[in-house]
């Protein structure tokens with residue numbers, strides 16, 4: 001079954017999707033927006049990955065079934081939602097579960113028209129015949145892309161346009177990204193709950209930590225916590241990197257046993273009703289930081305705190321990065337890892353060997369949610385109802401000569417925050433950051 005039939009919109013209000021479509025209609029003029037829900041991906045032979053609808057498709061329809069196509073077009077004051085969905089196949093449903101019929105979908109999802117997916121090729125030319133521009137994400141649904149291109153060459157389209165090509169195929173992001181960047185109350189409710197689920201599951205997972213325990217066991221403990229608390233699972237592959245693996249930014253094989261004396265970095269987030277949380281904590285495998293690990297930890301913690309403190313409406317997101325980089329550079333100077341003046345280090349960006357990523361990303365339906373970080377060549381300014389992470393880190397893979405004592409230390413601390421009218425709200429307060437508190441959570445298990 002693609003979707004929970006009892007909660008066909010995952011519990012979101014139908015009015016929400018209607019209101020979003022209204023906003024899109026008002027921006028469309030005579031253009032058309034074409035979205036695919038995505039298809040079920042094969043894992044191997046006849047085994048499939050769990051299906052998750054494309055975020056933009058879900059955002060505007062609330063529908064989370066595979067192989068569907070939505071076409072939005074404006075009709076002056078309002079607009080039409082035309083859906084193409086697979087017709088019911090009772091034989092198939094014996095294997096994969098019940099799907100909704102066309103009439104039911106039309107009623108539940110507020111569509112103007114619903115057709116069988118097999119009729120898409122037949123209807124598309126006339127739906128596109130008057131369209132000025134077409135909003136469609138190329139490179140994702142190849143079948144739909146081919147159909148779109150062949151429809152544009154269809155006589156019906158060509159004649160109505162006097163043989164003019166369409167004015168352009170544009171990325172839907174230019175319509176939708178700025179809408180998705182600002183979260184409404186129902187989205188915030190999901191992100192908040194995903195954040196609480198993630199925090200509580202982290203606390204529980206910390207108690208499983210210890211020398212000899214497999215990284216995969218912490219992964220399983222964390223994800224068990226997610227599922228136990230009602231999340232659909234991890235929003236992205238959980239990273240459990242102990243020792244040098246903590247320095248590999250997207251490590252996810254989680255296949256080593258943890259060793260006493262090492263740190264372990266866990267980056268994971270639950271997905272609830274398609275919305276994500278994203279937390280990272282780094283802690284000592286055996287429950288206590290060594291002096292040198294703690295000295296680096298304190299630098300990252302300081303940077304994390306300063307970045308969070310700076311969050312407020314009106315502040316450029318780049319400024320959050322600047323204050324955390326400044327703190328990290330000061331710390332690296334204090335530790336004797338970097339030498340020279342702060343200005344020179346910032347100018348030459350020599351800190352990037354130890355901190356190669358940015359401090360923040362947007363968070364929402366996608367883990368690295370949509371929304372540009374620059375607006376007309378300037379850093380985007382934070383506004384209420386944006387949700388983002390703050391996640392400074394320092395990494396010392398065993399590469400840089402002369403820094404042997406720091407080798408295999410990889411530390412990142414990441415939390416999720418909502419920009420409010422007056423500042424920000426930490427969505428993950430259940431999980432401590434202080435070294436001592438982290439140590440005590442690890443030691444609870446002993």
Ligand SMILES: [Mn+2]
Pocket residue numbers: 278361389391414
């Ligand atoms: Mn993140």
